[in-house]
Amino acid sequence: MFRCHLLIVPLLFLSQVRCEVFTALADLQELLNTEAVLIHSLENYIRAEELKIDLLKRYADIYNKQHNKATEDVESYVANPLNAYTLVKRMTTDWQEVESLITTDVSKDYMANISYAKENMKFPTDEDLNGAAAAVIRLQDTYRLDTASLARGELNGVKYSSELTAADCFELGRQSYNNGDFYHTLLWMREADERLSREQNKTVDKGEILEYLAFSTYKEGRAKRMVQMACKSDEADCNRDSANITLLSHASARNINLALDLTNKLLEMVPTHERAKGNKVYYEEEIQKGSYKKKGDDETDDIITNEGVTIVRKYIVLSLQWETVW
Amino acid sequence: MFRCHLLIVPLLFLSQVRCEVFTALADLQELLNTEAVLIHSLENYIRAEELKIDLLKRYADIYNKQHNKATEDVESYVANPLNAYTLVKRMTTDWQEVESLITTDVSKDYMANISYAKENMKFPTDEDLNGAAAAVIRLQDTYRLDTASLARGELNGVKYSSELTAADCFELGRQSYNNGDFYHTLLWMREADERLSREQNKTVDKGEILEYLAFSTYKEGRAKRMVQMACKSDEADCNRDSANITLLSHASARNINLALDLTNKLLEMVPTHERAKGNKVYYEEEIQKGSYKKKGDDETDDIITNEGVTIVRKYIVLSLQWETVW
Structure with missing residues (x-):
């Protein structure tokens, strides 16, 4: 594995961690060498495919010209033995060449080069x-x-x-x-x-963005809900001011409504989107019930710890700020 | 099998064999319908491949721009976490898409259409x-x-x-x-x-033309040789004038020399041409021996019949005429 854990060091701290950063920079510099090989292979592959397509276009051009001439007066065209011969030839030996070109896998050699580079050079x-x-x-x-x-x-x-x-x-x-x-x-x-x-x-794809937006909005709503539940309990280390708890409750309700809106938007674009269809039903049920069931979370999601609450709180502050500009 | 035996009827005799020709013409007209489907599939395939190539060109363009920027000042490029991220992304998720595009077999659907047309429509x-x-x-x-x-x-x-x-x-x-x-x-x-x-x-390919020219010239020389041998025998029904026999002998010698010249020409173009190398050795041996062994003939080649001699004679007259303009 390529070592990039040092990438977390921002540019401005460069001088303080010089020796360690150099290791990471050397790795990244090596990646650029691999990238040069990949670009070269990609460009050569494109050229080879273009040559193949140019040849096929030439065939298509000949076929079209002859075919159009034939359709001007079919009977007199096919009655001429020379035309009959070229027509049959176009559909036998010539067409075999066309098919052979179509089925030629140009990618093979270039993919072999790429695999070699990936195996023998630094690759992330x-x-x-x-x-x-x-x-x-x-x-x-x-x-x-x-x-x-x-x-x-x-x-x-x-x-x-x-x-x-x-x-x-x-x-x-x-x-x-x-x-x-x-x-x-x-x-x-x-x-x-x-x-x-x-x-x-x-x-x-806009659909993919909408899907992530909807589900993350829902998940953020769940986080707010968890804080709300933690604030109600005796164990949680949080401000139990009832106004704040109400605010959290409203915010989490807004989230699930927003998740539903985004899912509807996605379904307008892709009406057959299976996951979106399932999510829409789920969000609607949740809104009707006024409570949020577990959906797509792992089992740790429902366990609330003090640390969890702290993280979740940060989400709330920042997400409320975000919602105002949404 | 498509019936095209009636194609031997030249245009000028059309009126005499009207009913039979119509069957053949109908077959040929149907071939034009198949050809239209083939052209359509070919053009659609070309368009699909061009879309794929255009997309890959766009990737290559982005890769090149970023890579050239990186190589202007490698150290400061990779030291920036945003650049480091885009470099790693280009070589992971982006490159996976490039590879997936390269290995996408665009031809499959179009070949299925073509196979369907070949199986269900008239095809020669x-x-x-x-x-x-x-x-x-x-x-x-x-x-x-x-x-x-x-x-x-x-x-x-x-x-x-x-x-x-x-x-x-x-x-x-x-x-x-x-x-x-x-x-x-x-x-x-x-x-x-x-x-x-x-x-x-x-x-x-010029090489292919030269190969056929050389071997056919040699085969024609063999035919002359067969006539020469037939004329020497008692059974053959031919003119046994000694001047004619000498002419035939010279003509067949010229053929084998010409076959050797054409093979040398082919070897100048393609020095690794295996068949040409073998033929060159054979022709040289034959010229040295002054007699022609069987080479690439079927077993009937050496049997001379009166009919055979007649056909072979026609070759001689016409080929001598051809040699003068060669």
Whole structure:
């Protein structure tokens, strides 16, 4: 596995951890060498496929010209032995070549090159991606960076890197979701949605964003509900002010309604979306009952600890702030 | 099998065999319907492959832009957590999509359509092609048509059909070869060679033409040799004039020398051509010995009948005429 745990060290602390960071930087520099090989293989593959397509286009052109000529006057065309011969030839030897070209797997050699590079050069894993995304999230938290500015590659108004695409933002949201961090999931999925609406060449599917947004909104609502329940109990270390408990209750109700709205939006786009259909029924039932059953959580979700409450509280403050701009 | 035996009826005899020809014409008209389906499938396949390639080009473009930016100043690029994240993402989730696109077999659906059309619509076989080619050769013989004019689609100076490509002429030569008709093989391979030299988008491989030319020249030499031997014998019904026998002997020697020249020409182009290497050795041995062993003939080749001699004589007259313009 490629070591990227040191990526969590933000740029500004570089001098303090110089020796350790150099190890990570060396790893990243090696990744660039692997990337160069991948790009080279990809470009060669594209060229090979284009040659194949150009040849097939030439065939299609000949076929079309001859076929159009034939259809101008079918009887006199086929009555001519020379035309009859070329027609039969087009559909036997020529067509065999066309079929042979169509079924030629151009990718084989290039995929072999790619596999060789992946096996023999430095190559990152999904864990490395999770670590690299976590480093960005930590940078954001540490310097309280605005999501939109960070997505533009800006740190405190200074441009440090390229803009992120909608897909880059989506992946930061997805990694946060995998880490159980629904607050950052929502921030980055929202940014992905914003960027997607401005992208000419769409880099991610809006349906996927909506699905993550809906389910994370619901999960965040569950977190608020857990805090509300903890505040009612004697053991929980929280402020038991009844106004605050009511606020939490309203906020969690808003979340499930918002999750339902987002799911309906997704179903408008993809009416056959099976998971969305199931979720819609579930959210509607929950709203009717006024209580939230376990849905898609692991078993630890219902255990509330003091630490849990503290984390959940952070979600509430930040998510309320987020909801105001939604 | 598609019935194309009636293709041998030339255009000018159309009125005499009207009822029979209609059956063949109906078959050919049906072939045009199948061809329309094939062209449609081919064009749709090309469009699908182009979409795939366009998407991969977009990926290659993003990869190149980011990679070039990284290589401008590697250390500061990778030290930025946002760049480190996008680099790792490019090589994990993004690259998985690139690989998935590369290995997507676009052809499957279109090949299924094509197979369905071939099984359920009229489709010609290799025998039909042989019949269609034989019809052209018979037309040529019946009306003593010049090969070059016929290849231009002209019958007695009038343009009746499209020009043939080098590949169309090659196939007429190849079909003649399969029918044991080396005289027409030589005529059409020569025409294929002529046309190939003028073609911008080559439709056939020159090496293949040279191989057929060399071997047919050799086979024709064998035919002359057989006539020479028959003329020497008591049983053969031929003119035993010694001057004619000498002429035949010289002509067959010329053939084997020409076959060797053509094979050398092929070996200059493709020095690794295994069959050509074997043939070169064989021709050289034959020239040294001054006698022609059996090479690539079936067992009937060495049996000389009166009918055989007559056919072979026709070859000689026509091939001598051809050699003068070679």
